[in-house]
Amino acid sequence: MVEIRWMNSALESLRDILSYISLDNPNYAMFLENRIFETVDHLRQFPKIGRIVPEYKTPNIREILFKGYRIIYQLKGEYIEILAIFHGARLLE
16 A cells, blocks of 8 residues: 655645635535545555646656546655645646
8 A cells, every 4th residue: 555645735725625615515515525535545555546647748647536626646656645636627837
């Protein structure tokens, strides 16, 4: 199994997303948070399950799509680093 590490910026983005959603629907925000962490947790056993990020075309930078959100991560040997999470309608910088 591979270790999962989150960059602070990815956690901050997730907090911002959940805070915004919770203004209208706190229950859905909690559901989304739990499901995102469950989805990321699957990477422990299946690190290459995500597709290669089209903007980078680098095999070790991948993404999982979940409910309109892009979870960008990087394979780093013995661990995976979650780089970013954002709504799919936004452009990747």
